[in-house]
Amino acid sequence: MADVLSVGVNLEAFSQAISAIQALRSSVSRVFDCLKDGMRNKETLEGREKAFIAHFQDNLHSVNRDLNELERLSNLVGKPSENHPLHNSGLLSLDPVQDKTPLYSQLLQAYKWSNKLQYHAGLASGLLNQQSLKRSANQMGVSAKRRPKAQPTTLVLPPQYVDDVISPMLLVTLGKVLKVIVVMRSLFIDRTIVKGYNESVYTEDGKLDIWSKSNYQVFQKVTDHATTALLHYQLPQMPDVVVRSFMTWLRSYIKLFQAPCQRCGKFLQDGLPPTWRDFRTLEAFHDTCRQ
Amino acid sequence: MGVTWPVYEAGATGLLCERKALAGFLGTALATVDTRSLTSAFYPSKECLSAMRIDHSRVNEIYQAHLYGLCNPGCVSQMPVAEGKSVQQTVELLTKKLEMLGAEKQGTFCVDCETYHTAASTLGSQGQAGKLMYVMHNSECPLSCFALFENGPCLIADTNFDVLMVKLKGFFQSAKASKIETRGTRYQYCDFLVKVGTVTMGPSARGISVEVEYGPCVVASDCWNLLLEFLQSFLGSHTPGAPTVFGNRHDVVYGPADTMIQYMELFNKIRKQQQVPVAGIR
Numbered sequence: 001m002a003d004v005l006s007v008g009v010n011l012e013a014f015s016q017a018i019s020a021i022q023a024l025r026s027s028v029s030r031v032f033d034c035l036k037d038g039m040r041n042k043e044t045l046e047g048r049e050k051a052f053i054a055h056f057q058d059n060l061h062s063v064n065r066d067l068n069e070l071e072r073l074s075n076l077v078g079k080p081s082e083n084h085p086l087h088n089s090g091l092l093s094l095d096p097v098q099d100k101t102p103l104y105s106q107l108l109q110a111y112k113w114s115n116k117l118q119y120h121a122g123l124a125s126g127l128l129n130q131q132s133l134k135r136s137a138n139q140m141g142v143s144a145k146r147r148p149k150a151q152p153t154t155l156v157l158p159p160q161y162v163d164d165v166i167s168p169m170l171l172v173t174l175g176k177v178l179k180v181i182v183v184m185r186s187l188f189i190d191r192t193i194v195k196g197y198n199e200s201v202y203t204e205d206g207k208l209d210i211w212s213k214s215n216y217q218v219f220q221k222v223t224d225h226a227t228t229a230l231l232h233y234q235l236p237q238m239p240d241v242v243v244r245s246f247m248t249w250l251r252s253y254i255k256l257f258q259a260p261c262q263r264c265g266k267f268l269q270d271g272l273p274p275t276w277r278d279f280r281t282l283e284a285f286h287d288t289c290r291q
Numbered sequence: 292m293g294v295t296w297p298v299y300e301a302g303a304t305g306l307l308c309e310r311k312a313l314a315g316f317l318g319t320a321l322a323t324v325d326t327r328s329l330t331s332a333f334y335p336s337k338e339c340l341s342a343m344r345i346d347h348s349r350v351n352e353i354y355q356a357h358l359y360g361l362c363n364p365g366c367v368s369q370m371p372v373a374e375g376k377s378v379q380q381t382v383e384l385l386t387k388k389l390e391m392l393g394a395e396k397q398g399t400f401c402v403d404c405e406t407y408h409t410a411a412s413t414l415g416s417q418g419q420a421g422k423l424m425y426v427m428h429n430s431e432c433p434l435s436c437f438a439l440f441e442n443g444p445c446l447i448a449d450t451n452f453d454v455l456m457v458k459l460k461g462f463f464q465s466a467k468a469s470k471i472e473t474r475g476t477r478y479q480y481c482d483f484l485v486k487v488g489t490v491t492m493g494p495s496a497r498g499i500s501v502e503v504e505y506g507p508c509v510v511a512s513d514c515w516n517l518l519l520e521f522l523q524s525f526l527g528s529h530t531p532g533a534p535t536v537f538g539n540r541h542d543v544v545y546g547p548a549d550t551m552i553q554y555m556e557l558f559n560k561i562r563k564q565q566q567v568p569v570a571g572i573r
Binding site for chain 1: 363393480481482483506507508509510513514516517520521524542544
């Protein structure tokens with residue numbers, strides 16, 4: 001607490017101001033004592049009145065003097081520093097009940113800890129990116145997604161950031177073949193659901209239905225493949241490249257019902273058309289035919 | 292929806308159908324008759340719609356959802372009866388093949404067709420040959436009724452159309468003993484829906500109809516190859532060619548009328564064939 005208040009505060013003037021307050025209090029109480037005591041016993045009435053008035057004026061002058069002294073000293077004391085690292089939450093430090101609600105000290109600790117965490121996470125991601133990301137290393141892919149994209153130096157965030165994190169949703173319609181609901185999480189794609197062109201994508205309320213699966217097996221399969229594609233197209237530093245690659249991959253499904261499998265040459269396998277699209281070449285394969 | 296349509300004009304009932312299709316249909320059907328008096332009988336008035344609590348601007352939308360049912364691209368073909376076997380035995384062979392493929396039974400279906408021709412009294416002095424109109428029903432769209440001409444428009448209306456046909460006895464006469472229908476079982480295999488039915492006219496079985504629908508697709512011309520491969524897997528050499536309704540219509544969304552046209556062509560073909568003898572020789 002002391003380190004917050006000490007910046008810009010003149011301690012010497014502070015203690016002098018406190019004594020000046022005490023002096024002021026005593027001179028004010030002297031005024032009231034004088035009034036209470038009334039006039040002293042003198043020979044004539046005039047003498048008594050004069051003595052009383054003189055005494056009263058003396059006391060008021062001393063009150064005035066002490067008040068001026070106090071004002072002068074209070075200007076020297078200065079204000080406590082406004083540069084709280086946590087802005088308004090620094091005012092929490094003024095709460096005197098430290099034992100029961102140690103809010104401010106806990107807040108400071110949490111802030112320092114999260115800063116350190118961000119720093120270490122940045123170092124770790126730099127090291128991990130040097131390794132090649134294979135499909136089998138799913139956990140790596142997931143943790144790369146969950147890291148925030150930027151490294152804010154303070155935790156003071158504009159309110160729009162909070163709104164953006166609450167996931168926006170896209171409805172992508174591909175020709176007359178299928179519809180895709182893409183749920184984003186800040187700038188990364190979180191989930192996708194693929195449904196048929198003639199299926200309803202809205203709930204009864206009129207909102208986008210992001211949970212119910214397609215009624216057709218072929219689109220359930222494509223949904224699984226799309227989820228795999230999300231894990232494949234990963235690039236934490238360039239989310240726009242990720243989204244573009246994913247959309248290009250998705251667009252290859254325009255010929256879902258027309259393209260035969262590149263491996264076996266047939267259209268149907270177990271009643272399904274070629275639902276797999278290679279990530280590099282975008283060729284069509286049956287799920288069971290892909291290498 | 293299950294609404295009952297109130298009778299709102301003397302002797303006429305409201306009918307839910309698409310206005311444009313209705314105009315084309317009536318034009319062809321009753322070319323020499325003054326149709327103005329009949330139009331109001333076909334399309335519900337605003338009072339009628341508000342009585343049913345349907346917004347007038349939403350009629351087409353309701354019409355689509357209500358009457359179309361599932362409209363997936365499908366191919367209707369005829370399966371010739373196997374040599375030395377009856378119709379029923381051939382159907383059993385087919386269904387066994389399907390079950391071996393892995394298809395599951397899913398209820399029954401029925402498609403029926405009645406023929407009408409324009410009455411002689413309405414032809415006037417022009418001496419036109421009576422046109423044939425087919426009124427069909429499909430259990431996949433239980434709330435709908437289909438009325439089509441051979442090369443002409445197809446009208447999709449709700450089941451009040453049957454009632455209307457009774458009232459239009461003066462203009463359309465039912466051809467004698469013309470009712471033909473196909474009934475059978477539905478099978479589901481992955482996203483394919485297969486319907487194998489026995490075609491009957493009156494008491495006698497006249498042939499076998501096979502319909503295959505592919506649910507996920509919406510444009511017919513896209514998935515013909517898929518359908519063909521599937522048909523080959525259980526029909527073998529009896530696989531039909533591409534239906535005429537598939538044609539060269541790229542990007543045109545398939546509708547239930549296209550299925551009914553295929554059924555109409557099938558029924559006409561079967562009507563012209565000789566009756567399948569009960570025993571043996573073909």
